[in-house]
Amino acid sequence: MSWLFLAIGSCFLYAIVTVINKFLLGQRATTRPLVFTFWLGVLSVFTLVLAPFGMGWPGPAAFLFDIFVGLVYFVAILYTYEAMDINEASRVSSLTGGLTPIVVLILSYLFLFESLTIIHLAAFLLLVLGGFLISVRKSRSGLAGGLKGFWFISLSIILGAIYWILAKYAFDSQGFVTGFVWSRMGFVLAAGLVLLRPSWRKMIFISEKQATPKIGGLFVGSKLLAAGGSLFIHLALSLGNAALVNALQGVQYVFLLIFAVILSKKFPQILEEKMTRGILAQKIAAVLLIVAGLALIAF
Numbered sequence: 001m002s003w004l005f006l007a008i009g010s011c012f013l014y015a016i017v018t019v020i021n022k023f024l025l026g027q028r029a030t031t032r033p034l035v036f037t038f039w040l041g042v043l044s045v046f047t048l049v050l051a052p053f054g055m056g057w058p059g060p061a062a063f064l065f066d067i068f069v070g071l072v073y074f075v076a077i078l079y080t081y082e083a084m085d086i087n088e089a090s091r092v093s094s095l096t097g098g099l100t101p102i103v104v105l106i107l108s109y110l111f112l113f114e115s116l117t118i119i120h121l122a123a124f125l126l127l128v129l130g131g132f133l134i135s136v137r138k139s140r141s142g143l144a145g146g147l148k149g150f151w152f153i154s155l156s157i158i159l160g161a162i163y164w165i166l167a168k169y170a171f172d173s174q175g176f177v178t179g180f181v182w183s184r185m186g187f188v189l190a191a192g193l194v195l196l197r198p199s200w201r202k203m204i205f206i207s208e209k210q211a212t213p214k215i216g217g218l219f220v221g222s223k224l225l226a227a228g229g230s231l232f233i234h235l236a237l238s239l240g241n242a243a244l245v246n247a248l249q250g251v252q253y254v255f256l257l258i259f260a261v262i263l264s265k266k267f268p269q270i271l272e273e274k275m276t277r278g279i280l281a282q283k284i285a286a287v288l289l290i291v292a293g294l295a296l297i298a299f
Contacts, residue, residue, distance in 0.1 A: 003240035013229035015255035020222040033081030041191025047184035054177035070186020076159035083152040094136035103161035105243035123296035130289030131250025171238035
């Protein structure tokens with residue numbers, strides 16, 4: 001059950017990254033989704049530090065497959081940030097967090113021939129429902145009402161799910177280090193291809209000039225934490241069931257809720273968390289569902 005602890009550790013690191021990103025995405029230098037995704041791709045080159053721990057040459061066909069996996073990952077992340085850029089982040093995260101695991105469950109059954117026991121299926125449903133409840137925030141127009149960039153959200157969910165399945169297949173067929181490092185090189189390649197378009201290249205160079213040392217330091221720091229979170233979650237993916245690992249995303253929202261309660265008074269502009277009786281009841285119910293799901297997996 002080591003994959004469970006790896007996934008929880010990943011959720012903790014990603015929660016810290018989310019807090020930092022909420023600040024960075026409000027800055028002029030890092031607010032554009034393409035810029036954010038580009039630098040995430042560039043910094044992925046440091047995945048090569050894992051090469052001595054078992055990286056090998058997978059063969060021409062598998063190499064091209066890994067590069068394709070990295071390209072899919074880049075586009076999936078870009079569409080996620082694009083969706084969050086024009087909508088409330090909580091509404092996007094609740095939709096993607098609720099629907100992506102379901103798509104992963106279907107695809108993993110069809111293409112990876114993975115299936116869940118009755119207990120694990122119950123855990124999956126509890127985790128997905130809990131993750132949805134803890135991240136959703138009702139607005140006047142409802143959850144889906146007034147959503148902009150519907151295609152960004154849809155493609156984010158679909159491509160995100162496809163990426164999980166492709167990555168799991170790469171790990172199973174090539175070994176974790178080989179599949180992970182080569183697919184990350186595809187991510188780096190995707191970032192490099194962005195520079196071929198003059199308007200995008202200009203956008204990225206301008207953002208670099210606007211970044212202050214403080215912002216640059218926070219950005220690099222957040223990406224290092226994200227790298228740790230990515231390593232943990234992909235290790236968990238290589239060891240566990242793709243649908244269950246993806247469903248554990250709700251644990252990240254539990255950590256975010258804890259951070260919000262602790263830090264919201266000092267940094268209200270970043271971690272504002274309004275708590276009415278109804279919202280508090282919703283959050284408590286969500287946490288209980290997630291804890292119940294984790295208990296079913298662990299025991």
